[in-house]
Amino acid sequence: MELALTTREIEGHQVVAVQGEVDIYTSSVLRERLIELIDAGARSVVVDLSGVDFLDSSGLGVLVGALKRLRTSDGELALVVGSEKLLKIFKITALDRVFPLHDTVEAATRAPRAR
Amino acid sequence: MSTIRLAFSAAPQYVRTARLVGGAVARRAGVADDLIDEVRLAIGEACGRAVARHQRHGLDALVRMEMTDDGPYTVRVTDACDIDPDAGPDEADQMAETVLAGLVDDLKVNGSEVRMTWPVRRRLGWR
Numbered sequence: 001m002e003l004a005l006t007t008r009e010i011e012g013h014q015v016v017a018v019q020g021e022v023d024i025y026t027s028s029v030l031r032e033r034l035i036e037l038i039d040a041g042a043r044s045v046v047v048d049l050s051g052v053d054f055l056d057s058s059g060l061g062v063l064v065g066a067l068k069r070l071r072t073s074d075g076e077l078a079l080v081v082g083s084e085k086l087l088k089i090f091k092i093t094a095l096d097r098v099f100p101l102h103d104t105v106e107a108a109t110r111a112p113r114a115r
Numbered sequence: 116m117s118t119i120r121l122a123f124s125a126a127p128q129y130v131r132t133a134r135l136v137g138g139a140v141a142r143r144a145g146v147a148d149d150l151i152d153e154v155r156l157a158i159g160e161a162c163g164r165a166v167a168r169h170q171r172h173g174l175d176a177l178v179r180m181e182m183t184d185d186g187p188y189t190v191r192v193t194d195a196c197d198i199d200p201d202a203g204p205d206e207a208d209q210m211a212e213t214v215l216a217g218l219v220d221d222l223k224v225n226g227s228e229v230r231m232t233w234p235v236r237r238r239l240g241w242r
Contacts, residue, residue, distance in 0.1 A: 002131065024163040025127035056159050057210040085152055092217030093210070 002026050005033050010109045014042040017105075019051035022059035030059070034066040043075040046108045050082035055089060067099065076100075078108045116185035117144075122177040125169030125194075133180055134159040137190055144184035145235035154233060157218045158190055161229040164211040165194035168227075171207065172196050187221075189232045196227055 003026035004019040014037050022030060030047075037045060047063065049055065067077045078100040081087050090096040102108040119140055123129040137158035138151050146154060158180070165178040176195035183189050215222055221232040 021131065023127075023159055024130050024166060054156070054159075056156060056163065057214045058163060060214075061210060088153075089156070089214060093213055 003029050005030065007033065007037065010046075010105070013044045013046050013109045015046045015048055015105055015109065017048040017051060021054040022049075022052055022062070023054060023056050024058040027058040027062045031062045031065065034062065035069070038066065038069050038073075038075070043070070043073065044078075045070060045075070046078050046080065046102075046105065048080040048105050048108075049086060050080050050104075052086060055086055057089075057093075060089065060093060060095060063099065064095070078102060078111065080105050080108050116183055119182045121180045121182075123180075125166045125174065125176070125178050127163070127166055129178075130159055130162045130166060133162045133178075133192075137180065137182060140182045140184070141188050141233065144182075144188040146188050146233050147236055150233055153218050154188075154190075157215055157231055158192070160211045160214050160218075161190070161192040161231065164208050164229065165192050167207065167211075168194045168196045168205070171205075184235065187232045187234050189230065191231075192229045194227045 002021045006017045008015050016033060018030060020026065034045065045066065063079070070077050079102070081090065081101050082103065087096065090101070100111065102111065121133060121136055123133060134155045138155040141151055141154040162178060162180065169176065169178065174195050179193045181191045212224055215224065215229065219231045223230040
């Protein structure tokens with residue numbers, strides 16, 4: 001299995017930990033999980049990408065989609081990005097200025113809400 | 116000059132195979148280790164773009180990838196969409212093309228063909 005997801009709640013945040021590769025084939029699995037959570041009422045979602053070896057533009061598209069969906073109900077999405085390698089694609093697309101990025105899940109769940 | 120060709124059905128599950136093969140050939144051609152991740156990402160983007168274009172236009176044809184190491188390492192990914200290149204870029208391809216432009220210094224995107232080139236610094240193995 002090239003992608004594995006686990007979800008847990010930490011202090012009111014739904015934290016989705018992603019392991020493996022997020023590409024054109026596997027990104028739909030992440031999309032479905034995020035949509036499920038948001039439709040079930042999650043307002044603060046943290047996607048933990050520290051276990052991700054590979055993320056491409058299809059993965060970015062899923063994250064942007066989830067962010068837009070959350071914002072329509074005044075929700076928030078933050079990311080945990082552990083490596084420079086993964087950070088690169090966010091910088092290339094300027095999405096490092098759109099998503100709150102954190103080094104750890106602890107930092108992401110302790111950060112104050114933007115609004 | 117060595118040439119390796121790969122052709123695959125336009126389905127998302129084969130893009131990973133293409134990027135792993137492309138990365139392995141890059142290493143063999145002598146692309147620097149610190150560029151290999153970028154090579155894999157770029158090939159994945161180009162192949163993903165091709166697959167998405169085939170799916171949007173309902174094409175059964177194969178996506179083709181050719182890798183050559185004539186000095187620099189060059190990868191050409193070609194789809195079978197017969198769209199007038201003067202019609203301008205397709206918005207749906209925009210994110211992939213943005214990532215490609217940010218990753219690959221020597222990049223040419225011309226409708227159905229994406230050509231990417233990386234420098235090599237040494238050769239591995241017997242030739």
